[in-house]
Amino acid sequence: MNGAAGRGETAGAVQEDALLALDEVGGARQGGGSGRAGSGRDPLDHAETNGVPIAATLPVARVALDLQPAHLDQPYDYLVPATMDQDAQPGVRIKARFGRQEVAGYVVERRETSDHDGRLVPLRKVVSAERVLTPQVLRVCRAVADRYAGTLSDVLRLAVPPRHARVEKETAGRQTAEGPDEPAASPEPGDARPAASRADTGPSAPDSSAWAPYRGGEAYLRRILGGEGPRAVWSALPGVGADTADPMTPHWAAAIAQAVRACTAGGRGALVVVPDARDAERVVAALDAAGLGAEDVVRLLADDGPAPRYRAFLRALHGDARVVVGTRATMFAPVADLGLVVLWGDGEETLAEPHAPYPHARDVLALRAEQEEAAYLLGSPGRTAQAQALLASGWARELAPPRDVLRQRAPRVRALTSVELARDGAAAAARLPSVAWRAARDALEHGPVLVQVPRAGYLPVVACSRCRAAARCAHCHGPLGLPRADGAPQCTWCGRLAGGWRCDECGWTGLRSVRVGSARTAEELGRAFTGVPVRLSSASAPGGVLDAVPATPALVVATPGAEPVAAWGYATALLLDAAVTTGGTGLAAGTEAVHRWLAAASLVRTDGQVLLVGDGAPAPTQALVRWDPGGFAARELDERAELHLPPAVRVAAVTGDRAAVEAVVARVGLREDDGSGTGVLGPVETDPVGPGGPAAAVQALDAPVRTVLRVPLAQGDELARRLKASLAVRSARREGGTVRVQLDPKEML
Structure with missing residues (x-):
């Protein structure tokens, strides 16, 4: 991207302007060097500063400070007091004087000399002797900061969990009782140790039955077992309970467990990132069935709280567990001798970091795979345009089943559009047409039925019942909704109640539904199917998100992403309001719809059926009927490339x-x-x-x-x-x- 910069400045001049401006900030360079070339004088000429003896060897600590301003995003040099010489090692937390304030940070390097041409000051404190920042994690954090135009301190805040002193004392006490134990050191990329020296006591050829239906699936596992780093984008087959003795284990979880087992059998560690805690539990259960128990696997979840999260982090840091499974924050976990990174469901919103610099787990794990020469496995029920771009560029290869295998394993899919239901006359406009009602009734004789509703709540959007104008809040002009049948209208933006609402257009006070949520749907189905249990699974439901349901007949109403697993799978799935699901204005609306539909359809038995109800966009609808997320993603990527849209x-x-x-x-x-x-x-x-x-x-x-x-x-x-x-x-x-x-x-x- 060459050419003249704005206001007559070149890119180099912009950087120089930032460095010159740094000198103008009072006290900004008091702590140490700015990273620019200097005299390189020996700090041992000042073996004592203000009466503080300085370490005799490697007296300079290069530190990364927790500083918010972008122009201060650089390493700084400090002297190491002799009293801190043993503890101030690379990776430990420290505090140092910066200007008039005391700032937290990490030691990233110990050096003999500094390239700073000014006077260095000593560190103020070593917060903990625990080396929580490994060289491998530091490298990926720097790469993420550069890729997303962020600062290293912002990324480190995401990568290293807050310290929990009590947990550190527990860990130190355990290590003392068991004897001295050196922290597990991850080898540099390109470690040439033979596979035999890295192998554990497990079998030389772990089970790969879940990968047999895929083209190149078993070969992919053999390469991982042999210490190579293959990269793959994986389109998972549907099914629940077919690959393990546990009837609640989805196929994708069993396949991930076998890939991880191949990696650990080769003597390397693995990292698995999933969208939520329920998926993490499913992977942990599948790993246990594959022979990796609690002593080999650690679950790292931010929702567990500060102490459990830090305890799990230290287990991974010390090499006590070879496999780390968790949600978004796990993408930076310190895994010794990393050999495989796995990301499941990259189309889920929870895998995109909402804090600066807003990295996505898909890209962070790709950087780690490149830097540590680890295998990369990106799997999902659907396929995003970003995953398709990895295939199109040749960076990764596709792992997908042949069409004949897919036809045998996938349930029958049918789209109940208005054209399909035209012969039903006015009944075709019903939210639950007679065809879907009869299918659900018949399926209830064989097991549970899943009903996916795109919106949570009762009536999330309402309008005037006379003129059909959207009901708006008088305070912030946000849309009104009904939280329950006997409740007053409430603003979905500011939360204010609108008990005395009156339409601005016609003055009417009556309301009608525009969008129906999961709670109202469950209420309507309970009246339509008398005597049948109705279970509601969503974040706003009284019982929250359900993890699993038994194989007994029941109607399970769930929002996207909150579908519980049924033993051996559902008998039928109804995907309601297809037009709402595909009606978003974002570029990824169609991709997200296919992902949500296929995620629900994958929970249905092979002999079951999936009914898509409503007039959704044609391309996503056809992708679901054909069960072809790869073809849809390839078409989507081609269109974006033609229009110069990301990820092209x-x-x-x-x-x-x-x-x-x-x-x-x-x-x-x-x-x-x-x-x-x-x-x-x-x-x-x-x-x-x-x-x-x-x-x-x-x-x-x-x-x-x-x-x-x-x-x-x-x-x-x-x-x-x-x-x-x-x-x-x-x-x-x-x-x-x-x-x-x-x-x-x-x-x-």
């Missing part, structure tokens, strides 16, 4: 106050996009949901704006570098306003 291009969204956004974008140096796929799009006003609501934001003179920067994939790293440099100038100059920079924003993926 690299995109960054700069959002905030207009003046601040314009200043940041101007320093990047891109011209206005002329339709060629490179340049600046916008700015356009955004409608945030906040105090006062969108109506107040639109009326304000300082309404936030968003500008989109778009470049070819080959120039994506350069775009991130320029954005990071521009943010460094902004923070050094203390420019006003607010700005948020997000590369690969979700709304454009």
Whole structure:
């Protein structure tokens, strides 16, 4: 991405401006070197500073400090007091004086000399002698910060959980009782040890039956067992209870367990990242069935709380467990001799980090696989355009079953569109047509029936019953909904009750439903199927999200992602409101619909059926009927490449106050996009949901704006570098306003 930068500055000048501005910040360099070339004088010339003796060997500690401003995102050098010499090792938490404040950080290196040409000051404190930041994790954190135009401190905050002193004391006491134990050191990538020296006591050829139906599946496991690092995008077969003795284990969990077992049989560690805690439990159960028990596997979940999470983190750090299974935060877990990284369900929203710099688990694990030469396995019921891009670029290979195998394993899928139901006359417009009702009634004789509803709640959207105008909140103009049958209308934005609501258009006070949620659906099904138990599974349900249901007849109403597993699978699945599922405005609306539908359909028995009810978009509907997520993703990627949309291009969204956004974008140096796929799009006003609501934001003179920067994939790293440099100038100059920079924003993926 060459060419003139904004305001006559080159990219190099932008970086130099940031470094010069750093010198202007009072006290910013008091702590140590800025990383620029200096005299390289020996700090042993000052073996004592302010009466504090300095370590005799490797007296300089290079540290990464927890500093928010972008222009301070660099390592700093400090002297190591002699009293801290033994504890101040690379990877430990420390505190150091920076300007007038005491800042936390990590030691990343011990050195003999410093390239800082000023006076160094000693560290203030070693918080803990536990080396929580390994060299491998530090490298991937730096790579993630560079890829997403973020700071290292932001990524380290995501990678290393907060310290829990009591847990550290427990661990230290256990190690003392068991004898001295050195921390497990991960070998550098390219470790040439023979596989025989790494092998454990397990079998030389672990079970691979779950991978036999896939083209190249067993060969993929053999390469992992042999210490290689193959990369694959995997389209999993449907089914529950067919690959293990446990009738509740989905096929995908059993297949992941066999891949992990092959990795550990070769003497290496594995890392498995899943969307939620329920999926983590399923993988742990499958690993136990595959011969990897509690002594080999650790579950790392942020929802477990600070103490259990830190205890699990230390088990992985010390090498007490060779396999780490968990949710999004697990993508940075320190696994010794990492040989396999697995990500399941990359289309789920929970795998995208909501905190700066907003990395996605798919990309973080890909970076780890490259840096540590580990195998990479990306699996999902559907397939995202990003996963398809990995195949199209040749970075990964496809693992998919032949069509004849898929026809044998998948349930029958039928789309009940208005055209299909035209012969039913007016009954075709019913939310649950007679065909679906009869199918559910017949299936209840053989087992449970799954009913997927795209929206939670009772009536999430209501309108005036006379003029059909959408019901809006008088305070913030947000949409009104009914939380329950006997409840008052409530704003879904600000939460205020609207008991005395009156339509602004016609003055009527009556309301009608526009969207029906899972709670109302369960109520209606309970009246339609008298005597049949109805179970509700959603985050807003009284019983929350259900993990599993027995094989007895019942109607299970669930929102997407909250479908419980039924023993041996459901007899039938009804996927309601197809038009709502595909009616989003985002680029990924169709991809998300296919993912949600296939995830639910995968829980149905082979001899069962799946009925899609409603007029959904044609392409996602056909992808479900054909059970062809790969073909749909390939078509989606081709269309995006033609229109210069991600992931065919690299995109960054700069959002905030207009003046601040314009200043940041101007320093990047891109011209206005002329339709060629490179340049600046916008700015356009955004409608945030906040105090006062969108109506107040639109009326304000300082309404936030968003500008989109778009470049070819080959120039994506350069775009991130320029954005990071521009943010460094902004923070050094203390420019006003607010700005948020997000590369690969979700709304454009």
